[in-house]
Structures are given as structure tokens and as C-alpha cells.
Amino acid sequence: xxxxxxxxxxxxxxxxxxxxxxxxxxxxxxxxxxxxxxxxxxxxxxxxxxxxxxxxxxxxxxxxxxxxxxxxxxxxxxxxxxxxxxxxxxxxxxxxxxxxxxxxxxxxxxxxxxxxxxxxxxxxxxxxxxxxxxxxxxxxxxxxxxxxxxxxxxxxxxxxxxxxxxxxxxxxxxxxxxxxxxxxxxxxxxxxxxxxxxxxxxxxxxxxxxxxxxxxxxxxxxxxxxxxxxxxxxxxxxxxxxxxxxxxxxxxxxxxxxxxxxxxxxxxxxxxxxxxxxxxxxxxxxxxxxxxxxxxxxxxxxxxxxxxxxxxxxxxxxxxxxxxxxxxxxxxxxx
Amino acid sequence: xxxxxxxxxxxxxxxxxxxxxxxxxxxxxxxxxxxxxxxxxxxxxxxxxxxxxxxxxxxxxxxxxxxxxxxxxxxxxxxxxxxxxxxxxxxxxxxxxxxxxxxxxxxxxxxxxxxxxxxxxxxxxxxxxxxxxxxxxxxxxxxxxxxxxxxxxxxxxxxxxxxxxxxxxxxxxxxxxxxxxxxxxxxxxxxxxxxxxxxxxxxxxxxxxxxxxxxxxxxxxxxxxxxxxxxxxxxxxxxxxxxxxxxxxxxxxxxxxxxxxxxxxxxxxxxxxxxxxxxxxxxxxxxxxxxxxxxxxxxxxxxxxxxxxxxxxxxxxxxxxxxxxxxxxxxxxxx
Numbered sequence: 005x006x007x008x009x010x011x012x013x014x015x016x017x018x019x020x021x022x023x024x025x026x027x028x029x030x031x032x033x034x035x036x037x038x039x040x041x042x043x044x045x046x047x048x049x050x051x052x053x054x055x056x057x058x059x060x061x062x063x064x065x066x067x068x069x070x071x072x073x074x075x076x077x078x079x080x081x082x083x084x085x086x087x088x089x090x091x092x093x094x095x096x097x098x099x100x101x102x103x104x105x106x107x108x109x110x111x112x113x114x115x116x117x118x119x120x121x122x123x124x125x126x127x128x129x130x131x132x133x134x135x136x137x138x139x140x141x142x143x144x145x146x147x148x149x150x151x152x153x154x155x156x157x158x159x160x161x162x163x164x165x166x167x168x169x170x171x172x173x174x175x176x177x178x179x180x181x182x183x184x185x186x187x188x189x190x191x192x193x194x195x196x197x198x199x200x201x202x203x204x205x206x207x208x209x210x211x212x213x214x215x216x217x218x219x220x221x222x223x224x225x226x227x228x229x230x231x232x233x234x235x236x237x238x239x240x241x242x243x244x245x246x247x248x249x250x251x252x253x254x255x256x257x258x259x260x261x262x263x264x265x266x267x268x269x270x271x272x273x274x275x276x277x278x279x280x281x282x283x284x285x286x287x288x289x290x291x292x293x294x295x296x297x298x299x300x301x302x303x304x305x306x307x308x309x310x311x312x313x314x315x316x317x318x319x320x321x322x323x324x325x326x327x328x329x330x331x332x333x334x335x336x337x338x339x
Numbered sequence: 340x341x342x343x344x345x346x347x348x349x350x351x352x353x354x355x356x357x358x359x360x361x362x363x364x365x366x367x368x369x370x371x372x373x374x375x376x377x378x379x380x381x382x383x384x385x386x387x388x389x390x391x392x393x394x395x396x397x398x399x400x401x402x403x404x405x406x407x408x409x410x411x412x413x414x415x416x417x418x419x420x421x422x423x424x425x426x427x428x429x430x431x432x433x434x435x436x437x438x439x440x441x442x443x444x445x446x447x448x449x450x451x452x453x454x455x456x457x458x459x460x461x462x463x464x465x466x467x468x469x470x471x472x473x474x475x476x477x478x479x480x481x482x483x484x485x486x487x488x489x490x491x492x493x494x495x496x497x498x499x500x501x502x503x504x505x506x507x508x509x510x511x512x513x514x515x516x517x518x519x520x521x522x523x524x525x526x527x528x529x530x531x532x533x534x535x536x537x538x539x540x541x542x543x544x545x546x547x548x549x550x551x552x553x554x555x556x557x558x559x560x561x562x563x564x565x566x567x568x569x570x571x572x573x574x575x576x577x578x579x580x581x582x583x584x585x586x587x588x589x590x591x592x593x594x595x596x597x598x599x600x601x602x603x604x605x606x607x608x609x610x611x612x613x614x615x616x617x618x619x620x621x622x623x624x625x626x627x628x629x630x631x632x633x634x635x636x637x638x639x640x641x642x643x644x645x646x647x648x649x650x651x652x653x654x655x656x657x658x659x660x661x662x663x664x665x666x667x668x669x670x671x672x673x674x
Contacts, residue, residue: 249607252607264603265599266596266597266599269587272585272587273393273615274615275616275620277614278612278613279611280606280609285610
């Protein structure tokens, strides 16, 4: 093979607060050939997710911290260029975890071959039919067991996970209230996705907004942000409330310790349950989620949108869109 | 009947911070006669519990706040003086909720007749064989499902609920670590009750103490205090940890909002579950708890102690013992 060049972003500094481009280094190296059982993949799409920020921290999160000097990690979709694994041939579309680079080598066992379905764009496997959809599915259904008529509040409701979570809540018969950061997002989730009500947290006080939108209190909260929003929710929960902790975006860029909710004691008085989860624990049950998500999608009950940013070079800047509220739907880099 | 006098403590002010005797009024009124289906009880013992403090708050807790001017509420054991209910006769020992007074009238249906067992003192029905024992039993077993070999941490471990909780943890095969506020209490729970280790939070930093006493991390936390202790525990929980929120003593006397734990995000990274409960929800399952507790007690696996203060007049001052760390075991007023 001709010597091709693999461009990549390497993590070279632990970010303090928001991510800076200087936390990364734009590097290049020759594309390597696969060893026995390996596959060489040319990446087409890179998934950007709030969890990425946690992986960069010195303290780590649910994964070990990414070592400084190594390629930034991330979920990818690509096409097989060369295979020395029996399950893959050149041209196969595959999903993997190959990071912020144009080419990647992977053990065949770590790749998932994607079906050739003309009705489902490849990017959907980074969203609705990938980890995003499963996060919404298990984080809502398994952790909170929603019942018809209950009030479900979702934060980051116009985001990739939040928008699907709210729609699943509607499918299950809940009254669904979404919290988002712009009037446009609020309009989208109510008018397009069918949420019952929306709160623009940038223009309305949450406490008052909950009185308006959750007249019967809050039974379920799907938390993507933590911080003051979680606190305000705890101030209005009902007896037996369930809170699914999916993420705490508000804290990922914190440079000082963040106090927890002042209303924590309501967990006691309301006999509430607060439970964290990581979707990786549910991967063995992926088929269960994909079957339901596919059916609901085909029935027109689930909509999603992707926010595609062109060019791997733009990845560091694009990642901040997840924290400053400017992204809309699943954020993806087209490489 | 001759006109007898019923002395009583009435709540006349909402306490700010610690309870003051001036929050109560020592009053008297004639003893009334029972109406149809009612029973007149002469109270012998009054139970004092941390939860009493919550009932006094304007905002209430899991009960409506006690109205100002009315008799302070509390669990009682007494003897029937006069009965107009078919299930009770004069001389019966009964458990009820007759409050801080010498005599009380109750509907017969709200009283529990106590067995005449020479091996079990009456005060035990306010402790091990009452709400206290059930709180430990269900709050540990039902909420956290302890497994042999897991590390269980209990706060207020020398208190009425904590001391029983830790012993049940030992019965279930856990490594049990108790947090208490004096060396004497620490000695009692390790040497007399069989806890594996104890931490005197007044002389040792919790973070260091957990390294010493919980070398394999914390799997289960039975929380009676909230606040900084809960925060420190969250800093050392294992994957899949369960936290049972039984009480938050540290906050009951707070005069300003109390921030929640800084380590709250560990609920997410450790996929932990935090659940509040109130023992009243478990009353229908009381026989289940009493059967086990009685058996364990008879097998010598459960010990308890009571801290009896003489005289109803001393109740307001005695209640503060629950918050300043000076009581030892179940706090009871002998009327």
C-alpha cells in the first residue's frame, strides 16, 4: 500500500474549565497496516458527547483518564479499508471506538458491522440506534419505571439523549416537561416532538416554571445537568419520586468543588430514589432497546436530529457546543 | 371519677436552631373520660426521636407540622385506666401516639396491646421491638439488600437505630464500620456490639478514617445524619453502592439552607442508588421484622440499650441530647 497519512488530535493538556484548542495537538503519522485479527478503518463520522469531557479529567470518571499525548477517544463510524479479521471485508461499514483520527486500527472483536439499510443514515447509529438511544431507553425505563399519567421532567431536553427520553416518556403515557436553553429549542420539543410543556431556563426561574408546568408535582426526573436544576426539581418532587442521573453537564467544566442540592433532604421526606447509571452496563441488553426504538421510529413516534460539523480539525471547538448550549440534537463530526 | 389533672407540654413556638424550653408551655387540664370506642391511657413512657424535630417545623416534614398551642406529639407506652373499647380493659399495657402528657384519650383502633412477657421490659417496645427496630430492619434490608463480605458504614452508630442496624449488618455477614461521637461510644459498638471498626468523627478526619477502616471502599451506607458525613462517604463508594437515607440529623436544627454533598457526581460514576424511606410505610410488614428481631434477640445476636430520663418535665431539654451527641441508645422519658 502507498504510505498514507493519518491526521489525529492528541490530548496534550488537562482542560481547566471549558476546553481550549491548545489542550490538543494536531498531529500526523503514517497509516499502519493491520496485524492478524485487526482491521484498518477509515473514519467517516466522530461522535461528540458530554461524557468526553469527563474522560479528560485527571481524576477520571467511569473510565481511566485519557493519557496525555495519546489520541483523543471517541465513538466512530467508518469504512473498512483492509481486514485481517474473518468477519470483515473491505467496504464494510463499521461502528467502533477509534477516536479523533482519520484512520484507526482495531481488533475485529471491538467493531460492530452496520446493516445496509437505505432508510437509516449512518449517523443514526451514533444517535437513536446507538449509545444515545440506549441511554435514553434504559435510563428512563429501567431506572424510573414510568407509569401513565406521571409527570416526567427532562433536562437538556433538546439534546441528543434528552429529546429521545422525552419522546419515550410520551410513548409511555407520561406528562412530559422539557428544560432547554432557548425559545427555539423549547418550540422544537413541544411542537415537533410532542412534549407537553417546555421551560427556557435562561429566561424563566425554574421554581416558578415548575409551578406552571408541573401543577401535580414531579414524579420522575431524568437528569442530564445536575446542579441548580436538580436542586429545583428536588424542591417539587412527589412521594415516591424517581430520579435517574444520566449526566451532570453543569459540573463537567467546574474548576472548584460544586455544592450538592440544598433540597437533598426531600429524598428522605418524599421517600425518593436517586440512581446513577452508565449505559455501558446495559450493552448486553442492547437488542431489547434497538427492537423497541426501531419499531417506534418506523411508527413515526420517535424523531431525532443531528448537528453535523464538517471537518475533524473543528472537533475541539465543536465539543464546547455541548456545554454552551449552542448544539441542537446529536453532535457529530463529519471527518 | 375524681377530677384528676393531666399535665402536658404544648408546642407554642417554632424552634430556631436547637430546641429551647420556651418553645413549649407546661400546661394542665382536667383528665377527660373516654367516649364510645375510646380508651383513657395513663402514659408511663414517652419516646424521644430525632424525627420529632422535623414535626415542629413550619414547613413540616413527612407529617403535617404540629399546630402551635397543641400537645407535642410523641410515641408512648401506658396503662389503660378506663376503656369503652371492647378490645381493652383496665390495666392493659398499650402502645400509642399520645404525646407529651400524663394522660391521653385514644380511639381503641389506634392502640396496640402489648404482650405480658416477663423477659421483655416495656421500654423495648419503644426500641428494638418498636419503630426503632423496624427502621433499622427495613431501612437496611429492604433498601440496600446487603450481601456477605460487603462493607457497611453506619452513622450515628451508637444511637438507637444505628446500633441495631450495625448488628443486623453483622448478622448478614457484612464488614460493619460505625461512626459515633465519643471514644466511649466507639468502644461500645466494637467491643459490645461486634462492629468491625469504629470512627470517632470528633477526633478523626472522615476521609482518612475511611481509608483505615474501609480498605475495600464502601458498598452500603446507612445514613442517619446527612451533611459532611454523607459527602465523605460518597467520596469512597464502590461501583453499585446503595445508600439508605434514614435521617439527616445534621440538618434538623439548621437555620440556613444546607448545601448538599460536593461528591454527588459519584452517584453517576459509581452507578449508585440513594433512597429515602420512612418506617411508617413499612408498618403493614411489621410482623416480618418483629419475628426476625425477636429471634435474633433470643439468640443473643442483638443488644440494645435505653437512655431513660426521669420526669415528663425534662422532655424539652432531653430532646436536645439527640442532637448534641450526649444520649446513648434509645432515648426515653419515664413519666
